[in-house]
Every structure is written in structure tokens, then in C-alpha cells.
Amino acid sequence: MPETPEDADGLTVGQVAARLGVTVRALHHWDEIGLARPSLRTFAGYRLYTAGDLERLQRIVVYRETGLALDRIQLVLDDPAVDVTGALRAQREQVTDRIDRLRQLAEGLDRMIDAHERGLLLTVEQQAAILGPRWDPKWTAQARQDYGDTAQWRQYAERSAVRGPEEWQAVADAATALEQSFAEAMEAGVEPGSPEANALAQRHRELFSSSYFPLTRQMQVCLGRRFEADPAFAAHYDATRPGLAGWLRRIIDAAARAHGIDPDTATWQ
Template identity: 60%
Template sequence: MADAGLTVGATAGRVGVTVRALHHWDEVGLVSPSLRTTAGYRLYTDADVQRLERVVAYRDLGLGLDAIRAVLDDTSTGIGAALREQRVQLAGQIDDLRLLDERLERMAEAHERGILLSDEEQAATFGPDWDARRTGQARVLWGESPQWAQFAERSASRTREQWRALAGAMSALERDLGDALDRGVVPGSPEADALVERHREVFSHFFPLTRRMQVCLGRMYESDPGFAAHYDGVRAGLASWFRRCVDASARAQGIDPDTATWQ
């Protein structure tokens, strides 16, 4: 080999890299073949291969080509110092990967559980009447929908304090709906429309709620025994009244509530 040299292909096989990598390292002046055949083909000498092996060793440690060049060519650069600098950079990457891993774990749990709070934390956050099984039931019903995915994606980064604030906003809205019903607010009136819009804005913290989706929710509040019991527990007849308010607001926006679908 010392006399004849190795072709590019043979050298690539010897050091375990691609021919393309050798061409690139040649182009950037990191390692170039020292010999040529009479036909003009480039050949790597034994010294060239030894340098390539060092390049591969430092590349596998994560050094970039400029850092490798400095280690191999600049006698003023201490190899130990260069490697320690690489360790500092690697430590930062490890921290970033650890944070990414934690975020991925929370996202996976959010898709599986919905709310990333323990049963005790949920009771403390949402009140003693809250049933922690609700999110599990919701996942069974809507776990394949885009809205569940959006709910999970937002839930993954939501803190307990943010859940508490959102629960407070929902409770305040329900109280105001009950008060409006007591005062005889008429569906379709400006005050009723404002409450409907407020409901849509608050609910959109879970996933984007269109007006047509809101119509579907209004129907469910009235027809589903669990939802009807909840809203009628706030005020008798609230579920039906709110459904009429949502329908009237939808009509004002050019939406027929009788034909509206979940979109």
C-alpha cells in the first residue's frame, strides 16, 4: 500500500465511511489523496489513511470538521482542551434532550389521560363535585377526534394554577348564565348573545370551538342526562335556556341550528 496507494473506493471501505464523505473531505481540504495514477486517478497513501482514521475517530466523538482540522493541524491547539470544549457542548445537548424527553412524556400522558393532575389535585382544583373519571370517559368518546388531540396538546403544558384559573372562569360563566336566566334575559338579546360568545371564548381554551360546534354542544347540554343535570343544578331549566340562546346567536350569524354539524 505504501508504494501503490489505495483507490477512493478501497479507502472508504478501509476506514468505514462513504465515498461521498471522502470526496467532501477532499473538497474542504481536510484529507486529500497524496498520489495519482498515470491515468489521473487519486490514491490515498498510508499516511493519508492514518489521518482519515483520526478524522473518523474525532467525528464519532461529535466534533465538527473545523474542530477536527484544528486538532489535527494546529499545533497550538491542545487536543485535551478541544475535547473538553466538546464535552461542554455535549452537556448542553444532554440537558436539551432531557427537557425534550420530559415534554414528550407529558404529551404522551396528556393524550392518554387528558388532564395531568392526580384525582386529589383535580378535586382540589375543580371542586368536590368533580368526577375525575370524566376525562377518561371523554377520551373513550372522542379520543380519535382532532379536538381531543388539541385538548391534549394544550393540557400537556397547562399548570395546576392555569387549570384553577380556567375552572374559575367556567364557574363564573355558569353563575352569570344562571343569573341571566333568573332576570328573564331573552335568547337572541344582546346580553344573551354576549354570554354565548363568552362561553365560546372560555371553552376555546380546551380546543378551538366554532359556532357550529357550539350549537352541537348546546344540544348535548340539553339532551345528555349528565350535562343536563349539571346545568339544571346551577339553575332549573338552564340547559334548555342556554341551548335556545346558542341557537338564536347562531341564526344571527347565518347558521341554521337545525342542520348544524360538528365542524
């Protein structure tokens, strides 16, 4: 390139960057790869851009805003055989696909936010149909108030965010089947601490862990206490069979003892 005096006509890299809204680093990179080289240099070796250079840079900026890669932009600008319209149509298809993916991501984020705030992402009507007439929609709000700052609530919300009515129906059906097994075992005189009772307590812990959040044996003991002491929980289990809430607590306590846990001192951990 010919050298010019310091006061020669032309724009410096900084001036061009400010005018086009790009970085000096970008201009240097485009120069290095041959996409947009300044036509002039000062005696000190500083780059100077002419009006023609600026026009090319403006075109580069326009095409870059469409998302075209720099190598494709160079072909569009320099290769007369390139189908510019075709290249832009292909880019538009890619952008459309990206928009669809981003829209799906936004919807997923909305569901995750709702799940963290509300827990159960079902309408009142869906809750009644899936969880039964004894279910009270207020219970989820109460759980959010009681446990919203815990790791367990976060884990529950993460699972809830990806569940729809069909998945929740499967959870409800599995819980109903297990509760019926509890009732049958109680009617058959199965004693807490027996192998059959311990197996039922383990089934309960596994089902809860897969449905809501990982449940340790100590946490299960705490739940068992609540099943018996909380009027809503007790009414739910006793509606299946009178006294079932107390029996369930006792088989959970006995199973915990078999694993070296004292139910009287168990805590939520």
C-alpha cells in the first residue's frame, strides 16, 4: 500500500469504529483475514480508510447483522457467481429455526418460573380430576410458604416444570395403588417391623423420591409424623381405611429403626 503523509485524507481505525458502531478489534480482524483492508497508511504505519473502504465496511456491517458468517460475507461481496438472494434465504431459515428454539426456551423458562412460584402446574379443574375430590389446591400454596426456600422445593419445582396432566396422572395412580396396598396389609394384620411392612415403607420412600424429591429415611420419619398429626393428611389416609395414617407412621418408624435411625430424634436431613 502506498504511504501517505500524516495529514492525508482518510479515517483512522478509531474514527471508523465509532462511525459504524463496531470495535477496533473487529476492524483489525477483518483486515487480517482480508475481508476489509484499509487502502491507505500513514508514514508511521497507521491504517487510514477511504470513502470506498467505508462503503465496503458498511455493507459488511449490514450483512453481519443478518447473521451471515464472515467467510460468507466475503463471498457475497467479492464473488459475482454467488447467489446473494439464495444465501440470504438460507440465512433466514436458520434465523427462523433459531427463533423457534428461543421461543421454546422462553416457554420452558416460564414453566420453570411458574413451578418455583406455584409448584403444581395444573388448573384447579385438572387437580380435582387427577388428585381426587379430597385434594385441596391450597395445600400446594401452603407447601410453597413452608418449604419454598429449601432444596427439596427446588427439586420438586424442577420436576413439576416438565410434567403435564398425563405425567401427574401416572404419579397419582401409583400413589393410589400404594395406598391400597397399605390398606390391604393393615387389614391382613401386617405388623410394623416385619419384612412385608419394611418393604412397603421402602416402596413409599422410592415412590416419593421419584415423584417429588429424594427422600432420606430420616425425612420419611418426619413425613410419617405429619401423616398422623396433620388433620388433612390423616383424613386422606383414614378415608382409605380408618387408622391407616397411624399404621403408616408406625411401619415407617420401624423400618427406620432397622437401619439404625431413632424415630424420636430423626430430623429433616
